[in-house]
Amino acid sequence: MVRGASEVTFADRDEAGRRLGDEVSRVLPDDGPGRPLVLALPRGGVPVAVQVAERIGGDLDLLLARKIGAPHQPEYGVGAIAEDGPPVFDTTALGRLDLTVDDLAGTVRAERAELARRARRYRGGRPAPRVAGRCVVLVDDGLATGVTARAALRGLRHQQPRWLALAIPVCAPPAYEGLRGDADQLICLAAPPGFRAVGEWYTDFHQLTDEDVDRALRGFASA
Template sequence: MIFADRAEAGRALADRVAEVIGAPGDRPLVLALPRGGLPVAAPVAERLGADLDIVVARKLGAPGHPEFGLGAIAEDGPPVYDQGNLRYAGVTEQDLAGTLAAERAELARRVRRYRGSRPAPPVTGRVVVLVDDGLATGVTAHAALRWINGRDPDRVLLAVPVCAPPARDLLAPETDRVVCLSAPPEFFAVGRWYRDFGQLTDEDVDAVLQRFHHALK
């Protein structure tokens, strides 16, 4: 399954998530992982009649190979490490101390940039759908799920258009349901499954949030 772009993937994902959730008693909360998760999450939130917000997370990449996730952090939560990937890369948690400090600084910058003085979205007692544009190692979503679960939600779903099967299986115990439209065994990278997988900017994040919130007024 190849998606034209993130918006098309979000529309397809929205239908599947709506089937899974059914009719929740209260207004759900859709949380996107920026930047790439927002264009996917907006159609999901529209389809569900849900609130849309973000949870900011950062991958802890391998030295020299930053796209290979060895761990991740989300908001004010502790780091979550993938022990298998650490062993594969021959790296310890202590070796990533510099990377962790740099990513915490970037995470704090993004929280200030995207949210400003607005508090983190209330999660307690809500049906929460965490959305990203795909799962490769799953470490970033793992950190975000730990952050969400630490705030006592009613139910948590992880929804992505495409995922590596090991990442889906890793995260299943952290959620009530993983919704993934396509789980190709030869995954390689998220961008392989999109014809248009352009890099997004902070301004793109602003535009999606402003457009969505304006539409609700």
């Protein structure tokens, strides 16, 4: 489901989340047990997910995942790993760079360590949310390759949610097409053909910090 492709620019993540929440509310099953669970991919997905959770009356938590970057090109994602899940790799990207999974074993270990650090930082001693049997909406601020979302969705699927959706304001068309089979519902406000980077579709796309995540979660809890 792609809506509003001609109105793709967002003022900031809050506005994107409000618009996205309206779309999620249209497709959310109305016969699920309890409140829906909205899971944010930090850091950028958190303010978007806050607005979605408020719009649909859902619970809010985090789903931690990390990109696996190519050697000497850490910004170029060739895979991803989510909490308690196996790494997921982009086999096309690996072939293009003449890499094997074994070549990335050290990077995978480092990213697992960073996931553990973030879990301690964001949750303290609180356990990860229970997913089984719930309507779950995974939220990020946008997708370029989609590999991180794929790792997160596959990890969630193993936990047997009743219904699983991925909701993003904007994504690259190949990422949208490639993720169709990983969620029960894929909700994207726009997949513009001229997509190059997520930040191009926001007026304000500043880098978020751990403290920004804390404030957003506290604000939701107090509201």
